[in-house]
Amino acid sequence: MIKPGCWTVAPRILIVDDEKTIRLILRRILHKDGYQVIEANNGEQCLEICQKQLADMVLLDAMMPEMDGFTCCAKLHQLLGENSPPVLMITVLDDQASVDLAFQVGATDYITKPIHWAVLRQRVRRLLQTQWAMRELRRQIEKERMLSEKLEKANQELERLASLDSLTMIANRRNFEKFIESEWKRSYKNGLPLSIIMCDVDFFKAYNDTYGHQAGDTCLKKIADLIVQNVNRSPDLVARYGGEEFVVVLPETDLQGAVYVAEKICKSIKDAAIVHQGSKISNCVTVSCGVATRTSLSWNTDSNSQPSDLIKEADSALYEAKSQGRNRVYSYSIN
Structure with a gap:
């Protein structure tokens, strides 16, 4: 209703x-x-x-x-x-x-x-x-248009709502795409490393089939919280990429540092012991992670690459992690 x-x-x-x-x-x-x-x-x-x-x-x-x-x-x-x-x-x-x-x-x-x-x-x-x-917020913005300080605050809130995933309340896909574009340009300009982690919940369809979609939503919220808890720096971004996939952007982070974060994420989610009787590899929820890094040396050798290239490499690494048995991290470095 x-x-x-x-x-x-x-x-x-x-x-x-x-x-x-x-x-x-x-x-x-x-x-x-x-x-x-x-x-x-x-x-x-x-x-x-x-x-x-x-x-x-x-x-x-x-x-x-x-x-x-x-x-x-x-x-x-x-x-x-x-x-x-x-x-x-x-x-x-x-x-x-x-x-x-x-x-x-x-x-x-x-x-x-x-x-x-x-x-x-x-x-x-x-x-x-x-x-x-959103409509209520716009109405409030219009009502207070003569009060510049309140108007600015409302605009910021509107922007925040538009950038969040409505289920997990972390950054949504569009927010991620804007962020990776900005960080790509900044990293290229300053010759800094840039890493991303793609995370996928193992056998999530089986989880929904076993426990129902409402339980599935609760599970995704918990996983989002656990990922955020393991990504501690303010410049980093955790976003829901779509469905049961999440992505983490780690500016100024090399491959070793990104793999360390990904392994922490995998461990914390498994340690949370969210029961998953439909999984083929564990009795609890696990995730697979693919890591890709653009190193500080690579900017000079491949100046025509795009953020989408890094995303594809992370997705390929995720595929390898799943192919090798899931509940693990696979990494790829662009040199």
Whole structure:
């Protein structure tokens, strides 16, 4: 049910899907939770409805004829900018490129088909609560626009909300991408090492299947807290990369230092003894970590590289860690 004290009227959710059956099922589920529902069967109708500011959030199918969901989402942000409603992308695609593209075009979150209805309801509720908080904050900013000190404080809070993952309350993917870009330029300019750690929860799908998605969310919050506890410096960043993946950025840190942090993370999570009977390697939750480092010497030899190259190397290292049995750290240094 809708959380009382937030929306004065039931939020309006726009369902965009070319399949009538899917729209019918979604409408029944959302109506049951007290939401108003608007429907569109293609991208053009979605854009028309949103320009009239009739939707508080959009459930958008990624794969539609004529205009797919990715194109529709990108056009929506081009037309409305900051006034765009949050978009929950629904897709049959679960590959990394499709996930990256969904965030790139402006989707707030995504969920894959076949849809797990309990997960859908939780994510809709969370996005609407965040949307309500953002609207209230904007209203307060407008009300106090003549008070420059309060206006500045509210703007900072708005920025903070937009940069956090709504579940774990650590930095979100967009915040990470801005941060790594900035640190990449700074490290290159000053010839300093830069490291990142990619962390993936081992057999997390099995955890959700065994204990349920609500327990899975609680598990992810605990893991985020444990990672933060092991990353002690203020210049460092811990972010949720997507799903059960986390990323740590370590400026001015060489490979040895980054591996040390990654090993601390692995150990602390295993020591937390979060029961995981669905794991194939342990009776508790574990993580695998991939580490990649851009050394101070490498800036002069490969000046055309990009932050995405370092991310790919960390992802490759993570793949190796998982291939070698999981619950371990694998490192890669770009010399």
